[in-house]
Amino acid sequence: MSLKVIVLAKQVPDTNEVKIDPVKNTLIREGVPSILNHDDANALEEALKIKDSHPDTHITVITMGPPQAKDLLIECLAMGADEGVLVSDRALGGSDTWATSNALAAAVEKVGEFDILFAGRQAIDGDTAQVGPQVAEKLGLPQVTYVREFEIDGKDITVKRALEDGYEVIKLQTPCVLTTIKELNTPRYMSVGGIYDAVKADIPTWGAKELEIDLSTVGLDASPTNVYRSFTPAPKAKGVMIEKDTVEENAEALLALLKEKYIIA
Template structure:
């Protein structure tokens, strides 16, 4: 079985700040990490690999040259191959253009039995790229996957719902997007870290994946961010004291003052 995992290098959102004047992200000094949901997708692929000898796992990302550091982290976790789609022509891509580029990269990679991806990236939170890639490749897609079982030529998965889950059987090849509840990503081992830096990362530009510059990047992005901003902090909360009746009476009085009641 051959599994391809789509991953993304993202800024650590715990460290991200917004320029109050320009309204743009301050990227200087902000560390980049493997997108958390993508780590769960990689772990799912590696688990299947552990249980099914002969299975290979490749990882693919679109990004700048420094994304190779994140790909080596994936190799150190257990992936067999890594592919980086990197070209100035890919810059400024929205989800539409990103999915076009990744789908072209997957076509260049060749036939796969399954494609795994995280539910969404923490820098955009759109959850659109995975399903869009599946649409461009003509593959069935199941989103919000919280459990995966490989059964011959099909995958049996649990799809997370707000009040439970549904069981879905999907024939391979297919694309799955997973949630963090699926598993706990493994740590990199020392020997795999050393081995990861001995492996070659395949880098493809727009010509390698047969894309015209007009079909990717900012040129092919119908969605553009107008501005980003940090919401102003809310006022301090107030703790009510007294008996239950006294606090209830005080709360009702405050709500009436604010014309909520």
């Protein structure tokens, strides 16, 4: 079984590391590392697992972003992907999910026919979970989101799709788009040999011209949504610290305060 697998991945700032300047109420982003988005690492890992059992599987990772997103592709190649493509062009800057999916769908079509496209469910900087389904729509393919278990037998795919209170078992056929969550697998580390080869790999950059894409469908101006205002929520007034001498006295003081507020009997 020789499979062609495409993985969509995104380089994101590690938003868990971001802090707010308590005085100026602004973001402190110095020292915040750029990382491979968590759900996308699960997408790549699932593709690599297919390759583990079917070595003639070919994995292409596509990312869209600024030129430095090439680092992410090197990381993916070092984990075991065969090929990386960087979609990057100033004309694509400021794209919302609709415009982003136009560019990514064009890149997928340029890569050519494939069996499975894996994408992370959502990226931690935007948390929209929209690009995967929107790429599937632009490509006219069936999708399953929130995939937590995956099996393939020829053209037949069986997945478990996570729900809030359980899961669904879903069958479908290749080609298709699947979005992945962390319950699906544990991403592997880069290998030393992989890193050695990856830094020497030839990674093409495709812009709007290479993608032959209509410029009225990508970028900030083409995006149906735009940012009207953005702000940091005002911090709440600082509360009361309870600082009695003993643990028991602290508990007593807390309960007295809760009682005062009629929150408890």
